[in-house]
Amino acid sequence: MSVTVRVPSALRKLTHGRGELEAEGATVRDVLAHVGRENPDLLARITEEGGELRQFLNVFVNGTDIRYEKELETPVSEGDEVSIVPSIAGGRE
Amino acid sequence: MIRTPSRVTGWAWFEEVGDAVVAEARAAAAEEACGLLVGRRSAEGVVLVTSIVPTPNTEPPERRRNRFMIDPLRLLEVEKSLRESEEEVVGFYHTHPDSEPVPSPVDRRFMELWPHTVWVIAGFTRGSEPPRIRAWCRDPEPGGSVREIPRADPPTGHVRGARRDSGGVTGGAKGPGRVLNEAEFPSGKRKK
Ligand SMILES: [Zn+2]
DSSP states (O other): OEEEEEOOGGGGGGGTTOSEEEEEOSBHHHHHHHHHHHOHHHHHHHBOTTSOBOTTEEEEETTEEGGGTTGGGOBOOTTOEEEEEEOEEEEOO | OOOOOOOOOEEEEOHHHHHHHHHHHHHHTTSOOEEEEEEEEOTTSEEEEEEEEEEOOOSOGGGTTTEEEEOHHHHHHHHHHTTTSSOEEEEEEEEETTSOSSOOHHHHHHHTTSTTOEEEEEEOGGGOSSOEEEEEEEOSSTTOOEEEOOBBOOOTTOOSOOOOSSSSOBSSSSSOOOOOOGGGGGGGBOOO
16 A cells, blocks of 8 residues: 655654655554655654654544554555654643 | 755744734633744744744643643644645744743653754743743754754844634734745844
8 A cells, every 4th residue: 555654844854854755554554664764763753663653652544543543553545644743742740 | 845954043933923922821821822833944944933823732621730732633734734835833832821931841851752843932930921932942863952042033024914724823914924035034133
């Protein structure tokens, strides 16, 4: 399956300036691995060494948070849009 | 064309953008207000904020006095609406209802996830009115620290009015803003 991966402009330094990447895969895990091959700096930011998603990192498939689906095993279909967005938060303990 | 972000060397916003942030801060009163900063980057790394998108603080009510969170889907929507434009989400703002506009340890943890991004904080220190405003950025290199970004003056002669479309964008009167000449951002830099 060919999908589009979007990253916020703030992270484009990690993707050679691109906000939109094409990737192949049957699940989100595949897609991130595919993207990571050409963009290792991006991959390091979004996944732990074991390949799991980092804390405070959100991934959406067509606007649905993969936490409400099957996490990294969430299936993707041709033409889906996978978006990567770190959490935006703060405050005092 | 959106520039690939590089080291942020300064920031500026149009007066009405600052006014809008202060109004949001006052309206939220004892709770933290938050939102997106929309704008452009100059070749020299100066970030010019041309409008804001106030966003709900998605923390539960009992936590909003000292915590904030922005719905990431809101960011996606706004970035989508900006796709064909010269602008991008260049940062975030939030308020400190009763403390200095200095990033807390929790703020810093999240800043680490957002390199090249300007974090504007409006702080009501001991009830100061108007709130004090300072901007911060965390450099992306490993072990990079959080540093304050010097404020510059916005380019002169801009057409009043920031923009725009997608509901909830404030920051000025209606009408398209002039396309800025990037080269002019740094010229108005304020000397400290
Ligand atoms: Zn804060």
